[in-house]
Amino acid sequence: MAAGTSADYIRHHLQNLVYGNHPELGWKFADNAIEAREMGFMAVNVDTLGWSIAMGILFLGIFRFVATRVTKEGVPGGLQNAVEMLLEFSETVVKDSFHGRNPVIAPLALTIFVWILLMNALDLVPVDYIPTIAHALGADYFKIVPTTDPNVTVGLALGVFILILYYSFKIKGPIGFSKELAFTPFNHWLAIPFNLFLEILGLLTKPLSLALRLFGNMYAGEVIFILIALLPFWVQWTLSVPWAIFHILVITLQAFIFMVLTVVYLSAAHESHEGPATPP
Template sequence: MASEYTTSEYIKHHLTNASMCSTENGIAFNAQCADAGFWVWHVDTLGWSIALGLLFLALFRSAAKKATTGVPSKWQAFVELVIEFVDDNVKSTFHGKSNLIAPLALTIFVWVLLMNLMDLVPVDWLPSIAGMIGQYGFGMDPHDVYMKAVPTTDLNLTFALALGVFALIIFYSIKIKGVSGFVKELTMQPFGHWAFIPVNFILETVTLLARPLSLALRLFGNLYASELIFILIATLGYFQLPLHFVWSVFHILVLPLQAFIFMMLTIVYLSLASEDH
């Protein structure tokens, strides 16, 4: 596929989301959405993230339904290992009381990990399949068919995940401390004098907003850079195989690490929000 484009066109094509938007003339796609503003749907990001979320639910549900107290199957043993790993991290990090945190941490870890693992799929496979479907199924030019298969390389998705965590931070802060306690936390720390309320409010607000911002940008930055390197390696043609193998082996360690970091930071932030000062 790389031979059909110049290097810059090839990279741009692989880093462009399949977009859908609503215009005065009806539903529009891709380049027609350039002037649509904020309300553009990245259908590939939505499709893959939802599909991988459903895959996570189906796999873990099957393990739960077939669970036995006897000798577990390999899949049951693996699921129990993942759940125990997440549960141990929650117990050692989260100091409040909530039945939501452990399931939330498990969902975040496995879901983000599955989305990250899409980075290991060769970069030409899914775009080529999408191009053939567009060409032979809908009469489209394959060059106008886009498919970005790694949801976590889309800043919209990482920000959506981070904003969900941010909403829980606000919820637990108000639930544990009350509205007045939450306001005091923003205005009377770190300097406990009324004269420093404006300074405290600026510092604490920046700290609060930095949490979802750091969550979103860290995950996006690492995965986007990783995908970009895979795309650059693919432009080498037949010489790409050794480099692709080395970079893939390295990413077998990096991709779970990014999911783990996202999960741990979520637990830490919610633990801080649940502390009653």
Template sequence: MSAAAMTSGEYIQHHLDHLTVDLTPHLGGSGFWAFNVDTLIVSITLGLFLAGFLRYIASQMRSDVPGRLQNFVEIIIEFVQGTVNESYHGKSQLIAPLALVVFLWIFCMNLMDLLPVDLLPRFLGLFGIHHFKNVPTADPNATFAMSISIFLLIVFYNITVKGFALGKEMLTKPFGPYLFFLNVPFRIIEEVAKPFTLALRLFGNMFAGELIFILIALLPWWAQWLPGGIWAIFHILIITIQAFIFMMLTIVYLSMAHETH
């Protein structure tokens, strides 16, 4: 169906539908084993590009006269390292590289939201692919996959760094040992809330930004430039802030896992 033949509702729904592969089609609808292939393709492609780009910069690094690209990357690395030094008080060497990858990867995925709404869908439509969302962070499956990975690291460091002190901490904090029956559920709620706050904050902001671009695309072509340009400029700020917040909360949560309250 062409864009001209769609109603406004159909056009919006068309751009909100994923390219999905369901491994359990006999159950009807999208089951647990339904994969959003567009999210996987874009996120993995950007991840490989980012890894290759950083590898190339590392191989071209010079100590005498660094180029502009090397200076730019070094500024980002120093910024992330400074943020880690201020917020993280453990000894793990994983945190700074993890924070750098989290920030750059999420920023690149967010940046896909600046592509014209109809660009990839129309191009892929020539090959019979009629649904394709190009913003992985507007898919809760992607944001929860990242946040759950961070949560597993939080659990790992809580156990390996604190050992038996973790049990004492859960039983005695924050209300003292005599209210252990309140301390334990409060601690569980606190920990379980972390992946939800990470995932839903990023997803909510990026989904809302994507939806606004879709609504702007419903306007006549001559009326799209002003609101689209203004929102794109503002959205660059949102893209950067959301990547920074996810990175910052990751550092803070992992730092808390290393500290005894």
């Protein structure tokens, strides 16, 4: 673990375990933040990638385990009840927010909510536990909350953005999608340049807002946990427990918001808006 000032402690806990191609040293793990930045685009945040995959496997494993042991007679167990509640919850959100017909949307909404929720929940693990174990195993840096890494939140948002574009072109067609951009919100030929500016800007801000909202809230929560860890032991328990209880709401709410906005954006991609055939 890093020793030194409070600033060193904070920097240490906010630094990822980075593996990449250093200009002079070849492929290696970064020893500091400056060296990690020098690795450029080819650098990989190993901890972020590992925990993201682990939470995805945990999600799939739990749901597969329940699906193969589902009970229709008698009283189902607590895990089956929890999974069924999540399924019903995601289906309700899709029914309320999605106005098209697409069998992919409900499973996508469920996957987004549960996966992000599991990644966010890692923020409730005390900040020194996993880094201490990682340090004993030889890793100087090790973050465990994937959603505090903008690479993850931007990646999720870009995935949603690609789906928005895909369904916009598939449902509306290239001409229909172009008309929507050109004749919304003002249905007039003279307003096309202004409409294009507004619509393209709005389209691009969707993934940006998704990514920054999730990252900002989770990163701020992690920083607060780190600051609490700098306080005396008895003060830590006084502050960390109430903050952890409140943070349960934060991590759930952020997963819910990401899911709902995804469904809303994809619903808009399935709606058709035709522009005028001739100038009014």
